[in-house]
Amino acid sequence: MRGMEAPLLLLQQRPSSPATGEPRTDDQAREGAGARLACHRCLSVVTDSSQRIAVGGAHAHRFVNPHGFEFHVGCFADAGGCVAVGEASTYWSWFPGFAWQIELCAGCGEHLGWLFRSADALFHGLIVDRLVEVAMD
Numbered sequence: 001m002r003g004m005e006a007p008l009l010l011l012q013q014r015p016s017s018p019a020t021g022e023p024r025t026d027d028q029a030r031e032g033a034g035a036r037l038a039c040h041r042c043l044s045v046v047t048d049s050s051q052r053i054a055v056g057g058a059h060a061h062r063f064v065n066p067h068g069f070e071f072h073v074g075c076f077a078d079a080g081g082c083v084a085v086g087e088a089s090t091y092w093s094w095f096p097g098f099a100w101q102i103e104l105c106a107g108c109g110e111h112l113g114w115l116f117r118s119a120d121a122l123f124h125g126l127i128v129d130r131l132v133e134v135a136m137d
């Protein structure tokens, strides 16, 4: 399924909008649950798969930045291995109503994604290609 067509419209809804009528089905029951997700460069743990959330109806989105680079971004409720840097900006925000800040790996400084924040919500949009799954031991 291609995700590009609709996400910006769907995003007009709240991430956990009751309008969808869908109960929050936890991802825990799905395959890969509990896998740690680490920085691809230094292997510091960034988050884990149970933090995956859907924003605007999907967990993963493809976006293009103003320079034409395409990013495959997954949404996470929490990402303790990231540090947000710089000032929050609403310029070219992929999620309407959300300001973003760049997020770097706390271990090595690699750019891993963005922190998105609105008046009443916050999530992490992480670049899927820059995370690797690390099995729990």
Ligand SMILES: [Zn+2]
Binding pocket: 039, 040, 041, 042, 043, 044, 105, 106, 107, 108, 109, 110
């Ligand atoms: Zn790193």
